[in-house]
Amino acid sequence: MPNKESHPLIWAIFTFYSAYLFWVNWSRPPLPPGPPTLPLIGNLHQISKGDEVQTVLRKWYGQLGHVICVRLGLRKVIYLGNYQAAHDLLEKKGEIYSSRPRMIMANECVTKGCHTAILPYGSKWRSHRRLHMSVLGVRSAYQWRPVQNLESLQLIHNLLFTNAFIPAFERFATSTLTALVFGKRMMTGEESEYQRIGEISNATQRVFGTAFWLVDYFPILNNLPRCFAPWKRIGDKVFTEAIEFYRQCTAQSESAGSWNWTQHLLKQPEAKKLTPDEVSYILGNLYANGGDSIASTLRVCVLAAILHPKAVSKVQAELDTVTCADRLPGFDDLQHLPYTEAFVKEAMRWRPVAPDGQPHSVTEDDLYHGYWIPRGSTIVANIWAISMDQEIFDDPATFQPERWIRKPDIPEIGFGFGRRVCPGSHFTKDSLFIAVSRLLWTFNLKPATRDGRIVELNPWDLETDGPACRARPFPAILEVRDMRHREVVEQAWLHAEKDVQHILSKIGDSRHNK
Numbered sequence: 001m002p003n004k005e006s007h008p009l010i011w012a013i014f015t016f017y018s019a020y021l022f023w024v025n026w027s028r029p030p031l032p033p034g035p036p037t038l039p040l041i042g043n044l045h046q047i048s049k050g051d052e053v054q055t056v057l058r059k060w061y062g063q064l065g066h067v068i069c070v071r072l073g074l075r076k077v078i079y080l081g082n083y084q085a086a087h088d089l090l091e092k093k094g095e096i097y098s099s100r101p102r103m104i105m106a107n108e109c110v111t112k113g114c115h116t117a118i119l120p121y122g123s124k125w126r127s128h129r130r131l132h133m134s135v136l137g138v139r140s141a142y143q144w145r146p147v148q149n150l151e152s153l154q155l156i157h158n159l160l161f162t163n164a165f166i167p168a169f170e171r172f173a174t175s176t177l178t179a180l181v182f183g184k185r186m187m188t189g190e191e192s193e194y195q196r197i198g199e200i201s202n203a204t205q206r207v208f209g210t211a212f213w214l215v216d217y218f219p220i221l222n223n224l225p226r227c228f229a230p231w232k233r234i235g236d237k238v239f240t241e242a243i244e245f246y247r248q249c250t251a252q253s254e255s256a257g258s259w260n261w262t263q264h265l266l267k268q269p270e271a272k273k274l275t276p277d278e279v280s281y282i283l284g285n286l287y288a289n290g291g292d293s294i295a296s297t298l299r300v301c302v303l304a305a306i307l308h309p310k311a312v313s314k315v316q317a318e319l320d321t322v323t324c325a326d327r328l329p330g331f332d333d334l335q336h337l338p339y340t341e342a343f344v345k346e347a348m349r350w351r352p353v354a355p356d357g358q359p360h361s362v363t364e365d366d367l368y369h370g371y372w373i374p375r376g377s378t379i380v381a382n383i384w385a386i387s388m389d390q391e392i393f394d395d396p397a398t399f400q401p402e403r404w405i406r407k408p409d410i411p412e413i414g415f416g417f418g419r420r421v422c423p424g425s426h427f428t429k430d431s432l433f434i435a436v437s438r439l440l441w442t443f444n445l446k447p448a449t450r451d452g453r454i455v456e457l458n459p460w461d462l463e464t465d466g467p468a469c470r471a472r473p474f475p476a477i478l479e480v481r482d483m484r485h486r487e488v489v490e491q492a493w494l495h496a497e498k499d500v501q502h503i504l505s506k507i508g509d510s511r512h513n514k
Contacts, residue, residue, distance in 0.1 A: 029372040032078060034069040035060055041217075042071025048212040054355060054384050057081065061385060067371065073217025075101070077359075077378040082389045083411060086381035089368060090360060090417035098419040099361040101378040104222050105213040109235025110204065114243075114281035117358060121419070127270040131282055132423040134268055135180075135261050141426035143511065144180055145331050145434075146503050150496060151176045152434040153328070154187070156442050157493040160486060163448075163478050169298040169435075173291030176431060179500045181287050182253035183260040193249070200242045201288045207238055208467060243277055246284030250276075253283075258501040259508025261286070290424060294431050296353040296470035297344075301436050303471045304347050305445040307459055308399050312440060315340050315401075316481075319441045325484065328492055329437040331430070337437060342404035344432050348414045350399050351462070355384035355469045358416055386413050442485050448475035 037043055047053045047070070057079060060068050066081040080086045090097050099121035100107075107118045116128040134140065155172040159165060167189060174197060175186035186194040215221045215231055226232050253262035262283055265271055271279050305312045318339045323329055329337065360379040367373070388396040392410055394403060404410065415422040422428070439445075448455045455475055463472045480486045497503060 029367060029370055031076070032067045032069040032368075032371040032373070033064040034071065035064070037071045040073070042073060044072050044212065044217060047072075054382075057382060057385065066385075067368065069371075073214075074219070075217055075378055076374060076376075077380060078373055080379065080381045081385040083386050083392045083413065085368070086386060086413075086417050087411075089362075089366075089373075089379065090381055090420075093366070094418040096364045096366065097360050097362050097379060099363050100420075101359050101361040101376075102216075102219065104215045104219060105231050105235065106208060108222075109231055110207050110238050111281070112239050112243075112277075114278045115285060116282060117420075120361070121363070124274075127273045128278075128282060129423065130270045131265050131268055131279075134270075135264065136423045136427050138426050141430060142331075143507055144176075144427060145430060146497075146507065147179050147500065148176055148431055148434050149330065150498065150500070150503065151179070151185070152431075152438055153489075153493055153496055155435060156328075156438045156489055159439070159443065159478050160480065160489060163476060165302060165476060165478060166295075166299060166473055169295040170291070172435060173294040173298075173431065174287060176294075177287040177290050179504070181261045181283055182249050183256045183258050183501060183504055185500050196245055197288050200245060200284075201292065203238050203241065204289065205292075205468070207234060242284065242288070243281060246280040246288075247277070250280040250283055256501075258504040259511075260504055264511075292468060293353050294428055294435075296468060297348055297428075297432055298435055298439075299471050300351045300353070301344065301347045301432075301439075302445055302476055303457060303459065303474065304343075304350060304399055305440065306447050306457060306476055311343060311399065311401055312445065315343050315437075315440050319437060323441065326488065328488060329434075329441055331434060333437070334433060338405060339401060340437050340440070341433060342401035343440075344429070344436050345404050345412060346399060346401040348412070348432075349387045349393065351459070351469075351471065352383045352387050352414050353468055353470055354414065355382075355387075356467055357381045357383040358420060358467075360418075360420065381413075381417050383413060383416075442480060442489055443478040444481055446477040446479055448477055450475075 035043055035046070038045065047056050060070075060079075061081040067085050068079050068081070070077045070079060080089065100118055102108075102120075103118050107113060107115065111118070113119065113124075116125065116132060119125040119128060151172050154175075155168055158168050158171075162168070171186055171189040171194070174194060178193065178197070179185045184193065188194075213231055215229070222229070250262055250266075253260050254266060256263070265279060265283060274282075318337055319329055322333050322336045329340075334341065357380055360381070362373055362375060362377050362379055365373070365375045373379075387393070390396055394400075412425075415425040415428075447457060457474055459471075461472045461474070462469055
């Protein structure tokens with residue numbers, strides 16, 4: 001116990017420290033403006049529901065400006081609501097804005113540090129990234145077009161006999177990736193592997209879709225014993241089920257007779273720096289979750305096509321001019337189909353499938369337009385708000401493919417910003433182009449009817465699933481444009497090379513010969 005003589009010293013230290021804290025807080029610039037908060041929880045009660053977040057944020061941007069600070073529990077979250085702010089911070093200052101915030105549920109519990117997209121910036125992330133880029137980078141993307149060609153051809157052929165376009169899109173997206181990753185196509189959507197992939201993806205998305213995991217906003221709770229920490233048990237269950245399947249697929253792919261992505265990645269120097277489970281998870285995540293954005297965007301394209309028939313007429317006129325209406329469009333036609341490409345870009349902007357954007361974390365204190373951005377803050381480039389930025393997109397609420405023709409340099413923001421931009425952007429755009437061009441070449445897309453009445457479609461009827469957002473399922477009629485178009489599709493499918501092992505072997509040989 002301190003004696004009486006020590007009391008003045010203790011009070012002096014306390015007074016000095018209090019004065020120092022007051023001086024630091026008084027002298028530094030303010031945080032970006034933010035809405036009023038409640039004690040302890042901050043603004044959690046206002047944006048904890050996924051389907052309401054964008055409405056609330058749009059209101060705050062209107063009141064406070066495009067850079068706002070929101071408090072979610074103990075976490076400061078800086079939302080960027082226009083392109084300029086996202087570009088200035090995430091692109092120009094990528095060296096300090098490229099990490100991720102601590103995500104206890106997603107990174108530590110559900111994926112055990114194996115999910116590339118949510119890893120913090122550092123050597124481990126760089127190893128993950130290099131593995132992704134070895135198959136998804138711009139120099140490799142064109143090599144996968146033979147598989148995308150086959151899968152898109154089956155997609156269009158299947159749709160000759162059904163209007164069930166949503167499961168057809170999901171099969172197309174998943175099968176393209178399973179063919180490349182482990183050399184097996186999902187030809188019917190009834191395969192046991194396809195069903196298992198769906199179960200794993202749904203389980204992961206359900207966990208990610210629960211926006212309010214208390215432990216993410218109050219990390220001290222993670223010190224609780226497992227019996228009082230249900231998130232730990234849930235995370236273990238989801239991870240165990242996923243990694244067991246991924247290990248099995250990796251082992252089968254490694255011993256497959258033809259070349260595939262698994263065999264390629266396992267030979268890379270970066271794979272030696274990671275555990276076998278990490279490599280299996282990287283590969284598994286490609287086919288379990290990589291196709292979601294493709295399938296969801298194709299759904300948006302159908303919605304846009306039905307609501308904007310004039311735009312579809314322009315796409316079809318362009319396609320008919322290039323193909324003379326006697327063959328399906330292919331990748332060689334891409335440079336001659338600017339309006340078709342613009343249609344796809346506009347669909348991605350009009351209804352982005354990842355509207356919240358992936359959170360970044362700043363690793364150093366920073367200043368932006370006079371506002372203090374503290375080290376460790378979460379930074380969110382709000383893709384939905386940026387896609388509606390009037391400084392970049394004229395009349396942003398309308399669907400206008402022409403904007404990409406008039407201004408070919410306007411930014412494509414759906415794949416993120418800076419050093420954390422999605423590595424699969426080129427692969428995704430190729431998949432979307434070949435599917436949409438062939439879909440609109442073959443079919444007229446019309447609204448469905450019910451009891452003799454047209455089913456009205458609401459462009460704002462969206463559903464959220466974890467970080468993803470897409471048009472809620474809706475009916476449509478896919479009407480073949482004429483018999484000649486049907487014959488072309490049937491003949492193309494009849495004569496197509498359907499042996500994916502042969503296709504992959506040719507791809508592997510071409511890579512080895514370079």
